[in-house]
Amino acid sequence: MIIQVPASSANLGPGFDSIGIAVSLYLKLEVLGLSDNWQVDHQLGKLPHDETNMIVTTALSVAPDLPPQHLRVVSEIPVAHGLGSSSSAIVAGIELANQLKDLNFSKEEKVEIASQIEGHPDNVAPAILGGLVVGTHINGHFSAVEAPLFPYAFAAYIPPYNLKTADARAALPYQLEYSQAVHASAVANTFVASLFAKNYDVAFKLMEADRFHEPYRKELVPELDQIRELGKKHGALATYLSGAGPTVMTVIDNDDYGLFEQAVHAAGLKGKVVRLHPDVEGVKLI
Numbered sequence: 001m002i003i004q005v006p007a008s009s010a011n012l013g014p015g016f017d018s019i020g021i022a023v024s025l026y027l028k029l030e031v032l033g034l035s036d037n038w039q040v041d042h043q044l045g046k047l048p049h050d051e052t053n054m055i056v057t058t059a060l061s062v063a064p065d066l067p068p069q070h071l072r073v074v075s076e077i078p079v080a081h082g083l084g085s086s087s088s089a090i091v092a093g094i095e096l097a098n099q100l101k102d103l104n105f106s107k108e109e110k111v112e113i114a115s116q117i118e119g120h121p122d123n124v125a126p127a128i129l130g131g132l133v134v135g136t137h138i139n140g141h142f143s144a145v146e147a148p149l150f151p152y153a154f155a156a157y158i159p160p161y162n163l164k165t166a167d168a169r170a171a172l173p174y175q176l177e178y179s180q181a182v183h184a185s186a187v188a189n190t191f192v193a194s195l196f197a198k199n200y201d202v203a204f205k206l207m208e209a210d211r212f213h214e215p216y217r218k219e220l221v222p223e224l225d226q227i228r229e230l231g232k233k234h235g236a237l238a239t240y241l242s243g244a245g246p247t248v249m250t251v252i253d254n255d256d257y258g259l260f261e262q263a264v265h266a267a268g269l270k271g272k273v274v275r276l277h278p279d280v281e282g283v284k285l286i
């Protein structure tokens with residue numbers, strides 16, 4: 001059995017902790033069979049190979065009596081780069097428990113469990129449902145609503161350095177002044193309305209008008225402003241900080257992608273540029 005989970009790009013500008021999209025990089029989790037101890041084969045650097053691996057801790061939190069397995073993980077999702085690697089591990093762990101214990105979780109149940117673990121639904125919900133998703137929690141329970149996908153590609157600029165989500169969250173202010181919170185929320189509300197109305201002129205302006213997190217995180221990711229400027233010169237629709245960064249995501253028409261990628265490299269930026277597309281299926285067995 002192989003479980004496949006897509007990467008996810010959260011926030012999309014003003015949708016902090018509530019909007020995310022599944023994108024075409026994948027984690028594949030293969031179940032090789034029963035084992036004396038949990039064993040996770042992977043080539044993902046320092047991540048654990050035993051029962052402390054996040055995929056296993058998640059599976060055991062869902063099904064504590066799950067017998068130890070030999071697992072193999074192959075993932076294209078860079079760890080601690082703002083493309084939802086931790087969410088892909090959580091979703092894979094939930095699906096592992098779901099399959100091995102025949103739990104028959106609905107998609108909604110998976111979103112609830114994964115969001116409770118992650119704390120916010122913006123990565124886990126698209127990783128489960130696929131597509132573009134808006135969600136939040138009310139009275140301790142999570143709801144997620146699928147939004148129409150916009151018909152464009154993504155150019156992901158993936159820097160050569162990591163940024164842990166916890167460190168990027170530590171850069172955020174503890175409080176926002178009332179008038180600032182009202183404005184930030186109005187930007188986000190209008191952004192969501194424009195996505196559902198498919199009013200992309202408005203949506204892509206607002207994607208670059210976040211007041212919740214980018215102003216505080218951009219010092220951690222100096223490439224954000226530079227790539228946004230390059231995007232404006234090369235036909236991009238909008239650029240935002242993917243999740244907590246450091247990946248910088250540019251929404252662009254397929255026809256403009258090549259020249260934009262060349263411009264990023266010509267500017268001397270040292271990261272990779274990867275063309276991504278929305279994933280519409282979410283977690284699945286392959």
Ligand SMILES: Nc1ncnc2c1ncn2[C@@H]1O[C@H](COP(=O)(O)OP(=O)(O)O)[C@@H](O)[C@H]1O
Pocket residue numbers: 027044047053054055073075078079080081082083084085086087089163164165166243244
């Ligand atoms: N494939 C994986 N298998 C197990 N754990 C993972 C995997 N990918 C990520 N993680 C866990 O998630 C952490 C990174 O989470 P985080 O800082 O939120 O980065 P990201 O933005 O990539 O989600 C890693 O230190 C590790 O604990």
Ligand SMILES: N[C@@H](CCOP(=O)(O)O)C(=O)O
Pocket residue numbers: 008009010011016017018081082083084085086120122123165168169213242243244245
């Ligand atoms: N809303 C969260 C999203 C974190 O996404 P990740 O891909 O960086 O884990 C945040 O912005 O902190």
